[in-house]
């Protein structure tokens with residue numbers, strides 16, 4: 001299967017997926033990594049792995065629509081079966097989401113539907129939550145709102161701050177995101193009418 005990964009930053013989730021492909025656990029090929037930021041370290045990770053690393057700077061486009069149209073054309077050129085958002089810090093237009101619906105997935109550092117948006121670790125601590133985590137989900141038009149595919153839970157310790165909590169959560173991200181990509185490449189995941197399915201069973 002063909003995989004395209006969208007990033008904006010460090011790309012540690014990208015690295016986890018690269019590693020699983022290289023070790024033969026994911027039966028797929030990362031055909032391109034696309035970043036909207038030229039300084040994203042994930043581009044370096046892609047180059048090291050021999051994967052085309054593409055920069056598409058959103059600031060040179062006149063509108064969000066124009067950027068998303070070019071992004072969509074760039075992605076489609078690699079005919080991916082799955083488009084993996086891994087720390088891609090852009091809100092997508094409904095047109096873009098519609099075009100890739102059912103093959104577009106994201107990871108969010110919270111137990112969705114809790115804590116959509118930014119600053120999730122601090123918000124969980126401030127709320128006095130005992131548990132936090134991360135969610136892989138299908139992307140729909142609403143931000144951080146698509147049906148869940150898999151979640152990982154971590155416990156919040158009394159002495160955790162946002163930094164220590166983010167380290168714990170990221171360790172889990174690096175496990176569940178490659179797993180979700182693996183399932184996708186095995187045709188085990190689908191989304192029909194806004195509902196996610198695994199092996200034909202409702203998630």
Ligand code: GRF
Pocket residue numbers: 007009010011012013014042086087088107108109134170173
């Ligand atoms: C992760 O915490 C992910 O949940 C969020 O952005 C971060 C990306 O980290 N969407 P990295 O670039 O994969 O290291």
